[in-house]
Amino acid sequence: MNIEKIIDILCEDRDEKKVEGFVRFLSDKLWNQYNDYLMDKVLITENEVKAIAFNIPNAKENQPYDQKVVLPEESKVIIESVTGLSVEQHGLSIEVADDKKGFCITGTPSLEYYRKDGALVQTSSFDLIMRYQYEGLELPDNCPVLERTIPFIINQDPRKLWKNLPVDWKGMPEPRYEKEDCQNEYLKVEALEEGEPQKDIVAASKRGRSHAQEAKPRDDHFKLYHDDKTNWYVMAVADGAGSAKYSREGSRIACETVVEHCKTYLTDSTEFEEYINIYNEYKEQSESDARKMVGDYIYKIVGNAAYKAQKAIFEEAKKQNIPSKQYATTLLLTICKKFSYGWFVASFWVGDGAICLYDKVNHTAKLLGVPDEGEYAGQTRFLTMPEIFKDATSLYQRLRFSIVPDFTALFLMTDGVSDPMFETDANLCNPDKWDALWNNLRESGVELTDDNETSKDQLLNWLDFWSPGNHDDRTIAILY
CATH class of the missing domain: 2.60.40 (Immunoglobulin-like)
Incomplete structure (x- = not known):
């Protein structure tokens, strides 16, 4: 049957207009059915593609x-x-x-x-x-x-x-003890007359994310000093207890007091330096006697500085009629000077954090004390605890001094830095970990080079480093 025959059968001599309408109807109906057919195929295809993971x-x-x-x-x-x-x-x-x-x-x-x-x-x-x-x-x-x-x-x-909420100092009741969210300083030490460069100090302190999240102040503090006449360096770092309402003032008082005390005593250090020279000369022959001579002087300078800091905090607490434990703070303190035979370094350490003499060349890391924890894990001792100075023996245990030929850097840091960088107390004695910290600083843009005033800003920026679970205030001081 050809197409002409099919057309004849469909038309059967009907009116041409009706035939046209019929063809249009049939066409629409078939096209709709065909589209429905295609849509069914599309639905099947879409379901198949949806199944692709x-x-x-x-x-x-x-x-x-x-x-x-x-x-x-x-x-x-x-x-x-x-x-x-x-x-x-x-x-x-x-x-x-x-x-x-x-x-x-x-x-x-x-x-x-x-x-x-x-x-x-x-x-x-x-x-x-x-x-x-x-x-x-x-x-x-x-x-x-x-x-x-x-x-x-x-x-x-x-x-x-994390939110970075400002502290509402105006809405805070007295005593406010206002403190900036950040603190940084670069202490340039001029070269000696013969042109030999001296070590400089850079330090930075920044409010932790956990404090910023709750609009709380920074509790850490630091203080630096160098005597241009005697060439003695003094560095102090303190970490106010997060649980103590006024620890931000406790840390400030501690740092200011100890540095001022050491500054006064080291203005005329002739006799002290004579004892150090004797110790260095005879330490191999009778170290116990030599150590005692220097140790007694360290007790007068460094030990008494810490004791004065405790008393100064107690006096402020009494003045404000506030329990002294509300000013609880740790304290890391060092004094040091370069002699012809090497560097003399003495320290006082109460609380956590770290003080370390790091020597990159010889791959050594000498801790000047131990993380000072209490009876229980995670517990920290504070300068404001009465037992810290209960007797001379207790105080002597917190004092350290030594002579080293040279060092790359003397570090003081609160646990806001030491915890994320070292994770465990055992790692504080691992030179590899101090290498990693030194390299981290350099690779992060902290240029610990001579006469680099901008290092204080570089160090402050570095304190923003990210470490999951470690969001406390961060403070670090570096003599290099």
């Missing part, structure tokens, strides 16, 4: 991301485009592979676009829209391209989850 790894904010996403080898999907991320909003771009069988997400993700006025990001999950064709599938007119939504997550930088 892309498993795209989460991106981490501020960390470079480069991820290729490839379709299963047997897949008949032909990718036309993938959208949902942009460099402007997410720091990421998407590029479809030349073979249309995959795509690549690259860049350094950021969520700053979604942070309004410092508020936290409400969501970090985004939808990627993959538009695609399917091999062998004819699409209906009302569905020119297929789409698949793929979830993609950018994990927020945990540092961005």
Whole structure:
């Protein structure tokens, strides 16, 4: 049967207008049925594509991301485009592979676009829209391209989850004891007359994230001093107890008092230095006698400095009618001077943190004391505890002194730095760990070189380093 015969049968001498209407009706009906057929095929295809597990790894904010996403080898999907991320909003771009069988997400993700006025990001999950064709599938007119939504997550930088709230000093009752959130200082020591360069000191202290989160003040403090006439150095670092309401003032009083005391005693240090010379000359023959001579002087200078600091805190507490334990603070104190035969260094240590003579060349790390913990794990002793100075023996145990040919750096730091950098007390004695700290400082832009005034700002910036679970105030002082 040819086409003419079919047309004759359909028309059967009917009116041409009716025939036209019939053909149009039949055409629409068949096309609708065909579209329904195609939509059924599309639905089956979409379900098949939805079953593809892309498993795209989460991106981490501020960390470079480069991820290729490839379709299963047997897949008949032909990718036309993938959208949902942009460099402007997410720091990421998407590029479809030349073979249309995959795509690549690259860049350094950021969520700053979604942070309004410092508020936290409400969501970090985004939808990627993959538009695609399917091999062998004819699409209906009302569905020119297929789409698949793929979830993609950018994990927020945990540092961005912390608030940096200012302290409401005006709303705080007296005594306020106002203190800046940050403190830093560079102490330049001029070269000797013959041109020999001297060691300089740099120090920095920064309010911890845990304090900033709750609009609390910084509790740490430090104080530096160098006597240009006698060439004695004095360094003090203190960590106010987080549980003590006025520890920020306790740490300040401790540092100011001990440095002032040492400054006064070291103004005329002739006799003291004679004892040090004797000790160095005869220490191999009768070290016990020589040590006692120097030790007695250390007791007068360093030991009494710490004792005066305790008394000064007690006096302030009494004046304010506040229990002295509310001013609880640790204290790390050193005095040192270079002699022709080496460096003399003496110290007092109460509480946690660390004092260390680090020598990179000889790969040594000499602790000038021990982390001062109490009866129980995690407990710290404080300068304000009466037992610290209960007798001369207790005090002598906290004093150290030694002579070393030279050193790379003398470190004093609160546990806000020592805990994340060393993790355990045992690691404080490991030279490899001090090497790692020294390299970390250098690689992070802290230039511990002669005459570098900017090192104080570099060190302050370094204190922002990220360490999960370690968000206390951070203070470090370095003689180098």
